[in-house]
Amino acid sequence: MYKRVLLKISGEALAAGKGFGIDAVFIHKIAAEIAAVHALGCEIGIVVGGGNFFRGVAQQAIDMDRVAADHMGMLSTVINAIALQDAIEKLGLFCRVMSAIEMHEVAEPYIRRRAMRHLEKNRIVIFAAGTGNPYFSTDTAASLRAMEIKADILLKATSVDGIYTADPKVDDTATKFDQITYSEMLRLNLRVMDTTAVSLCRDNNMPMMVFSMREPGNIVRVVSGEKIGSLVTA
Template sequence: MPDTPQTTYKRVMLKISGEALMGDQGFGLHPPTVQRIAREVQSVHEMGVEICMVIGGGNIFRGLQGSAQGMERTQADYMGMLATVMNALAMQTALEELGVHTRVISAIPMDQVCEPYIRRRAVRHLEKKRVCIFAAGTGNPYFTTDTAAALRASEMACEAIFMGKQVDGIYDSDPKTNSAAKRFDDISYDEVLRANLKVMDASAIALCRDNKMPLIVFSLDEPGGFSGIVNGEGTYTRVHA
């Protein structure tokens, strides 16, 4: 039997957008894409890394957009939180089909569907090598899932947040529209804020900076990308305090 690959990380947070789950569709869940991302998570899990996940809900409903269309912001944000629970359940199903034990843990109690968030219980799940998928954001309106990822990563004592994007790092402009866009290999949170680089919202960046939580931004579209980046291989941007 081959040796299990080793990594320098013991516990990490993987943050992905809801849009990452919809594939080439314009809305909803694309099961083959969900399964592909689940295999990426499985490959890192098999290295012995304890994994937390936060998934956005923008493929189903985005509270800020609902608010912009005239819906009351608090109500719209709660609808967005419910969308993240749906995505978390989809990811749980895909992971468990691969034999990876998981727990969906919601900031909004819904006992018949998933567990309520209790920090010490969540830590115990991680110690038992279960993937913890944190859903419903922080449980409060006006906070994004980026902030939820920063918060849960800090509470779970993660060593880094890995943010899977459609591009291979942070650029000074959109590389899809500007071929001359410059990619950063390494950048500080203060520089991200000063340059107004749209990698996370300001609240999430401030929380990561204050807790000295490294952020690794990489492309989730490359097969084997997550496991490679965890091992320090491939192309990515590292954000530091």
């Protein structure tokens, strides 16, 4: 269905319910799903969050300078990116971590043309350190990287199976959207992504699929064109 995709994985997902750190079993399951997508001939870019270690807007950062806190959050994404790279490479695939903050000993610097070349050579690319700037979330980084690498679609893997009118974990009356526009998301104030990321996708006509990563095989199903999750269009 898609030749090139950008997959956004939250840091909290890598903790697999433990709240902090990386669940070794779960990260290898994610790596196996990514390998299955790669086997279909799909080129994959990945943006990982860092919320399982530190978030610049979290309660733990309440007394910190926002810029310093956001820089700590960016470094958290690098930890997750290296862990995911290791899990993917253990499956015999080639994977590169590219960081928006230069740290040559552990990751390549993010250069768009080099990233495109890695994808063309069937290497999986993990984009770390967000956009490299404070005040921008990893959701915004995912939107930006999806457009820079000319991805066909942005895939947002979450803990729920799509976009709802309210949090289905709290509100039993919440109803699911099979399809919705970015403008409707902003109007209804649906907190699936931050408004900067939503506006960026809307203005550049980047479609997004929001789906659950808790069910094994969902990433392959989405890439294969199965109707799961919620499709967001401009």
